Amino acid sequence: MTAAPIKPGTNGAPAVSGAAAExxxxxxxxxxxxxxxVRGGILNRVVGHVHAVNGVSLTVKRGEILGVVGESGCGKSxxxxxxxxxxxPTSGSIRFDGTEITGLGHAEMMPFRRRxxxxxxxxxxxxxxxxxxxxxLREALKFHRVVKSSEIEATxxxxxxxxxxxxxxxxxxxxxxxxxxxxxxxxxxxxALRPEFIVCDEPVSALDVSIQAQVLNLMMGLKEExxxxxxxxxxxxxxxxxxxxxxxxxxxxxVVEEMACERLHNEDGSxxxxxxxxxxxxxxxxxxxxxxxRPLTVLQGDVPSPYxxxxxxxxxxxxxxxxxxxxxxxxxxxxRPTIGNGAASHKVACWAV
Amino acid sequence: MTAVDDVSFDLAAGETLGIVGESGCGKTxxxxxIMRLxxxxxxxxxxxxxxxxxxxxxxxxxxxxxxxxxATADPETMRKVRGARVAMIFQEPMTSLNPVFTxxxxxxxxxxxxxxxxxxxxxxxxxxxxxxxxIPNPERRIGEYPHQLSGGMRQRVMIxxxxxCEPDVLIADEPTTALDVTxxxxxxxxMEGLKKRLNTAIVLITHNLxxxxxxxxxxxxxxxxxVIExxxxxxxxxxxxxxxxxxxxxxxxxxxxxxxxxxxPTIEGIVPSLYxxxxxxxxxxxxSMAKERCIAEEPALVAGEDGRQVRCHxxxxxxxxxxxxxxx
Numbered sequence: 179m180t181a182a183p184i185k186p187g188t189n190g191a192p193a194v195s196g197a198a199a200e201x202x203x204x205x206x207x208x209x210x211x212x213x214x215x216v217r218g219g220i221l222n223r224v225v226g227h228v229h230a231v232n233g234v235s236l237t238v239k240r241g242e243i244l245g246v247v248g249e250s251g252c253g254k255s256x257x258x259x260x261x262x263x264x265x266x267p268t269s270g271s272i273r274f275d276g277t278e279i280t281g282l283g284h285a286e287m288m289p290f291r292r293r294x295x296x297x298x299x300x301x302x303x304x305x306x307x308x309x310x311x312x313x314x315l316r317e318a319l320k321f322h323r324v325v326k327s328s329e330i331e332a333t334x335x336x337x338x339x340x341x342x343x344x345x346x347x348x349x350x351x352x353x354x355x356x357x358x359x360x361x362x363x364x365x366x367x368x369x370a371l372r373p374e375f376i377v378c379d380e381p382v383s384a385l386d387v388s389i390q391a392q393v394l395n396l397m398m399g400l401k402e403e404x405x406x407x408x409x410x411x412x413x414x415x416x417x418x419x420x421x422x423x424x425x426x427x428x429x430x431x432x433v434v435e436e437m438a439c440e441r442l443h444n445e446d447g448s449x450x451x452x453x454x455x456x457x458x459x460x461x462x463x464x465x466x467x468x469x470x471x472r473p474l475t476v477l478q479g480d481v482p483s484p485y486x487x488x489x490x491x492x493x494x495x496x497x498x499x500x501x502x503x504x505x506x507x508x509x510x511x512x513x514r515p516t517i518g519n520g521a522a523s524h525k526v527a528c529w530a531v
Numbered sequence: 532m533t534a535v536d537d538v539s540f541d542l543a544a545g546e547t548l549g550i551v552g553e554s555g556c557g558k559t560x561x562x563x564x565i566m567r568l569x570x571x572x573x574x575x576x577x578x579x580x581x582x583x584x585x586x587x588x589x590x591x592x593x594x595x596x597x598x599x600x601x602a603t604a605d606p607e608t609m610r611k612v613r614g615a616r617v618a619m620i621f622q623e624p625m626t627s628l629n630p631v632f633t634x635x636x637x638x639x640x641x642x643x644x645x646x647x648x649x650x651x652x653x654x655x656x657x658x659x660x661x662x663x664x665x666i667p668n669p670e671r672r673i674g675e676y677p678h679q680l681s682g683g684m685r686q687r688v689m690i691x692x693x694x695x696c697e698p699d700v701l702i703a704d705e706p707t708t709a710l711d712v713t714x715x716x717x718x719x720x721x722m723e724g725l726k727k728r729l730n731t732a733i734v735l736i737t738h739n740l741x742x743x744x745x746x747x748x749x750x751x752x753x754x755x756x757x758v759i760e761x762x763x764x765x766x767x768x769x770x771x772x773x774x775x776x777x778x779x780x781x782x783x784x785x786x787x788x789x790x791x792x793x794x795x796p797t798i799e800g801i802v803p804s805l806y807x808x809x810x811x812x813x814x815x816x817x818x819s820m821a822k823e824r825c826i827a828e829e830p831a832l833v834a835g836e837d838g839r840q841v842r843c844h845x846x847x848x849x850x851x852x853x854x855x856x857x858x859x
Contacts (some may be wrong), residue, residue, distance in 0.1 A: 186817070220850075249711040327532070356801050357554075371689035386553040386738060391795035398794065413711060420784035443786060462716035465740030468764045471745055474716035479667075480681050503568055 210270035245422030295368035299380035301360035446488035549747035618693035622705035624685035635673035683714035
């Protein structure tokens with residue numbers, strides 16, 4: 179018995195790229211908010227809230243890779259978990275393939291769980307150490323009844339091969355693999371259910387450069403082969419620029435800029451991003467050319483605590499271009515018509531640009 | 532198991548040497564061997580190894596001879612060297628700072644041991660060091676515990692601790708790896724400033740080639756416990772001689788529009804285990820240019836006339852005559 183070829187789920191999307199991606203959005207998020215309560219005092223009352231995600235809206239088209247970048251604590255991982263409903267949002271709407279999924283019950287959510295998957299940063303802590311690869315993949319395939327039970331073994335073989343592992347990997351435990359191989363397992367686990375949408379939460383951050391390149395290439399190949407749509411979370415703008423179609427720059431739970439990755443740098447190498455924070459991120463990234471030594475952009479201070487958000491623009495405290503207005507009023511995320519930009523949307527939340 | 536095999540380098544005052552390589556290549560073991568921080572029960576430095584520290588430049592009244600071999604020095608001498616002459620910054624500030632003491636106490640420790648300053652003077656010095664690494668409110672922070680600081684601040688405290696005795700050599704083991712880019716930029720700028728002010732020699736261990744390009748003078752590339760190439764930073768980036776160095780440089784995502792969405796060149800396979808090293812060149816299984824000779828015999832580290840070193844039978848960009856001369 180041969181396994182049915184792995185392809186995306188029921189209403190399988192054709193492998194789209196570039197211009198064809200004008201199709202209907204697969205994921206639409208509107209005004210998503212997540213506050214975590216902070217308890218304290220002898221009665222353990224709620225004494226405040228950590229504002230992890232503050233009114234984020236985004237759209238991911240079918241076949242697109244949307245990057246989310248920001249420093250630790252900016253809410254990018256929380257955002258990834260929210261759109262999969264691994265945690266419940268405080269408010270806001272999440273539409274997946276036209277269906278509002280925020281209010282769905284456990285059973286109603288089940289088909290969506292199969293269609294939306296996640297790859298975590300640390301594949302070691304996200305894989306069960308007591309299960310072999312075969313057991314792990316079989317469980318997922320059985321539970322969601324992705325293939326007939328007679329086809330399960332063949333499907334597992336196929337998955338292992340697809341992510342570039344040797345066939346004998348099937349009967350090994352997670353600890354027997356290197357970091358890069360474990361990340362391949364994480365990808366195999368996500369792919370097993372033939373999802374349409376995968377959230378990749380810092381999938382290459384813990385890997386060495388040469389392994390990082392292998393895993394990125396693997397993901398790009400699988401994305402094209404299965405017509406996947408990805409939300410790619412990373413703190414490394416270089417990886418995002420290389421890998422994604424569009425990028426969302428987050429700071430303290432807010433989106434401060436949203437643009438096509440191609441526009442991050444202009445033809446002449448100058449920076450095409452507008453928000454001072456995006457510019458700071460680009461400027462702080464050391465260039466790997468000793469002839470282009472330059473003082474790195476150094477922002478003063480640390481990211482403010484999301485427990486106690488400043489009034490006005492969240493970035494105002496560290497921004498080299500901050501004005502009085504920035505400290506009192508939150509700038510809205512608005513479309514910037516840029517010259518020669520064509521149809522690509524470019525949104526910035528800043529009073530100074 | 533030999534974790535680090537025949538690693539040699541010189542470092543002058545005011546110079547920054549970068550040691551790069553992937554996990555498990557022996558970068559950290561090299562630095563810990565210099566400091567003699569590896570557990571003596573389970574590991575040893577091979578007799579005949581030498582780590583010469585020339586202390587001649589500055590007299591500190593610590594009674595050290597002008598030249599000390601750290602590989603064989605007795606514990607008493609090592610105590611005088613560690614923290615005062617040679618200091619180290621570790622990758623993980625949370626595990627290297629003691630959680631049950633205030634940062635002031637920990638800063639004070641080195642001063643207490645290595646200087647004759649009184650209690651008030653030491654406190655003033657500790658505050659001054661915290662100011663130097665740009666910690667806001669040092670008078671208040673000095674009484675706080677490591678968990679009360681952010682990751683970037685903890686790393687800056689580590690740097691302040693390492694520098695409070697103004698060491699001649701600073702070994703920084705992945706000092707910015709766990710940090711955000713904006714904080715990384717702050718730390719790098721800080722280290723650069725301190726080098727200029729105190730003429731400290733720095734060994735910067737990292738796997739981030741961008742950081743190397745920006746701050747190092749010379750680079751040592753390591754692979755599976757061996758130095759495979761050593762060169763001044765510009766030459767290394769523009770004309771790498773070892774195929775591994777070249778492949779490593781190519782596999783970094785590049786900024787700019789031209790590269791967007793392309794496949795990255797990769798190095799196939801993974802770093803060999805040190806328990807099971809391949810015969811011949813340690814890189815031959817992953818090398819796109821490997822020939823029969825690479826499988827049969829391990830190349831020696833050969834110094835060129837231009838002061839560069841490479842461990843390869845068929846180095847890139849080297850005229851054939853030179854290669855022949857090497858074989859002879």
